[in-house]
Amino acid sequence: MRVGLVTDSTAQLSADEESALREVTGDLFAVVPLAVLVSGVAFADGELEPAHLRQKMNDGAEVSTSMATPAQFSNAYSTLFDHGAEAIITVTMSGELSGTRDSAVAAARNEESLVNVVDSRTTSAGLAGALAIAGAGIGQGHDVGSVAGTVADWCAAETRTAFAPETLEHLRRGGRIGAASSIMGRALQIVPVLGLSAGAVAPLARVRTRAKALDRMVALAGEAAADIASDEQQAYVEIQHADGQPNHPDVITLRDKLEGIGLETTFRTLSAIITAHVGSGTIGITVQTRP
Known part of the structure; x- marks a missing residue:
């Protein structure tokens, strides 16, 4: 067939x-x-350069998506x-x-x-x-x-995801976290580490600095790799960044720390659709096995 x-x-x-x-x-x-809408203008996913989308979001343009x-x-x-x-x-x-x-x-x-x-x-x-x-x-x-x-x-x-946005504001606007959580995060200067649980966004950790968020993601990656790897299946980590910069300092730091604990890494740019909801500057990891 x-x-x-x-x-x-x-x-x-x-x-x-x-x-x-x-x-x-x-x-x-x-x-x-899918499509991303910037100030009401629709672009097919992949048409916008990450740097252009980041600039538009930083300038306060209204950004939304269409399924x-x-x-x-x-x-x-x-x-x-x-x-x-x-x-x-x-x-x-x-x-x-x-x-x-x-x-x-x-x-x-x-x-x-x-x-x-x-x-x-x-x-x-x-x-x-x-x-x-x-x-x-x-x-x-x-x-x-x-x-x-x-x-x-x-x-x-056999796949686990964690990510750290620069701000909770975009997730709040999209209804993926509550307004109270967003306000509290800003007031306490909390840097959240989030993940996916049964397909939905869920909190994994709350720390006070970006550096600690990266450290927590490394720890989570190590735990996930130990959980899903086997004698037949090796786990690896894909680092993802909203701005599409494999040489971004956060990406380099995360890669070095992950490889330091023996995990192979690769890199992928986040879809503009995902960036529209989590915000530019978001960094994430996905731990998984290969076929």
Whole structure:
């Protein structure tokens, strides 16, 4: 059976990652973009340079996002079916963070052929990792149900995310934390370390300085790696930064500390969609295994 693979743009796949997924699926791969709105002007995810988005946000421009629509997913499904797909696996960002997953499901209901939608309960590097798992399963010829189940299990057990925003204001505006928490954080000069729990933003630690936040993230990475690694599966850490700067001092500090405890690291720029909600300057880590 020829199986197609669909995802959304918050994975921020590199050219090499996208090429690998196209190869393993026989070019039956599609990315559905979300949109970021800056002062009312819509840009497809990936169109805005991180530095430009940061400047706009720092200048006080109104920045919001728009989820991927059912029509976009329907178009992606139709294109893959027209090119020979007999079934499709769709892996989306967390349904707790966006209605994009619901759009994918709504579009799937209108298809006569099989479309299996997996809520990754994560985004960015975690979503990219889930796609690598899906691609490996498709490449090995496993059936759709088996691949989708493996992806869901991996997302639940073998990926962990933590991040530290420069401010809680953008999360407050988006309704992902309460106003009281935001006010308290500013008043006490608290630097939060947040994560994803069942796909939703959840507090992991509260410290007083950025340096301590980075130290806490390193400790969390070590704990997560010990939890998910095995004799067969090594854990690695993907560092993510909203401003797309692999040589940012925070990124360098975090990388050096992580590698100092024996963890391999890679780097990924956060999607503009994620940056719009967590704010420029946000740094994050995702600890996960590889297929």
